[in-house]
Amino acid sequence: MTTSPSPTTPADRLPLRERKKLRTRQALIDTALELFTERGFDGTTLDELCAAVEISKRTFFRTFSSKEDVAMAPVHDLWTVFLDDLESREPGGRPVLEMLQDALLAALDRMTAEGWENRVRLSRRLAEKTPSMDAHGLHFCDRTSRAALAVLHRRFNLADPHDLRPRLALDMLVAAFHCALETWISRPGAPTRAELAAHTRDAFTAIPGSLTLTLGLREEAQTPS
Amino acid sequence: MTTSPSPTTPADRLPLRERKKLRTRQALIDTALELFTERGFDGTTLDELCAAVEISKRTFFRTFSSKEDVAMAPVHDLWTVFLDDLESREPGGRPVLEMLQDALLAALDRMTAEGWENRVRLSRRLAEKTPSMDAHGLHFCDRTSRAALAVLHRRFNLADPHDLRPRLALDMLVAAFHCALETWISRPGAPTRAELAAHTRDAFTAIPGSLTLTLGLREEAQTPS
């Protein structure tokens, strides 16, 4: 059991100490999502979570920065990979927004960890019900998009450092992906990454139309069929 | 003195009790911004703030929902007026995004309270340095844009309730305004509402370009004044 003959686990071949840390980290994430979903985020104390994983509270805070953070880990991972992808992606003469979309879809494609989809879904559903989790998530997205902006500025030294367009493009990326996530988690049944990718593409497709969308008091085809 | 011929104080003519509440509320906001700016948000305890205003902590939480909330009040007020404006604004055959921009600028125009500009500036500068304030602010914006979306759906009964375009338009409004705020507070000297309005218009102007902006590895010098 202790020795797997083939490199089945990609993040193996690490010093034992590191593997242990990763195991407790993963146990924390899984148990947290489970407990939070069962009893609610506010209805679960850190002491309970730590007791369930047989960890001291002190150790918890060496792994995660807050109670919210542990439940955000799945999404966190995606954006980390996104930033990594952005470091090496070639724009290829296409608009930044498309480049960002490609980077996000590529990152999504790399989230191959077992059960990732389900963890994201639990995480987002919790965030919908828990203001403090939602706030932390939004803040994290903001920090990530600033980091991405820094990458763009570093790799393609932009003429005007105050040009708002790259930043707005990043904000649209985040907005579109949030739309996609929301649609995705509202569907019943087992979620797949392919569906999330499809929803993401749909959301990006809707962006140009959102600039020109016009409302009348009794506008176009209202078919509340 | 009870009867002022002109409505000098708009929020007068209220029961004494209400006026007192408003006074302590305002005192809390001013003192909080002052203390937080001096000693830092985390360097100021609620007990200190309450002592300075001669209020019990219990009373503080009857006025504001959190320590962050009190420092967010100035921006909070703006969005409240924005939502109010949105209730009665006529689209006039123009794109929603422009309608939203108009509503925001109109709300800005109605923020006539003495020293509002300065309070917003202090508030935003604190948020830049304080993660928890930033997170709360982002979360508040998110809730506001959802409320605005609900207003749009109610007033103009949209054909497809799942149409992402109105929501994306709202997110762009928020993104553009955040850009404007950031530019505004980075300038030295006394801030004016007119300048903030100008920055807001600039940010909105940049939106279409952000969709098509293309990066090369050594892109040319686009100087959008």
Place this chain on the structure above:
DNA sequence: CACCATAATGCCACTGAGTGGCATAAGCCT
């Protein structure tokens, strides 16, 4: 003006998140 009903306030004790310090144990390296 006195009186009661209705709030707002203050005080106290309590929970729970998050932190610092230090002793202990576990992994690591010749």
Place this chain on the structure above:
DNA sequence: AGGCTTATGCCACTCAGTGGCATTATGGTG
């Protein structure tokens, strides 16, 4: 094995936020 490094556990502490209840101020009425 030996010591060196690094993670962990434990303890005590600060501070945000809440519930309960007594106290005080306000508004309205006879």
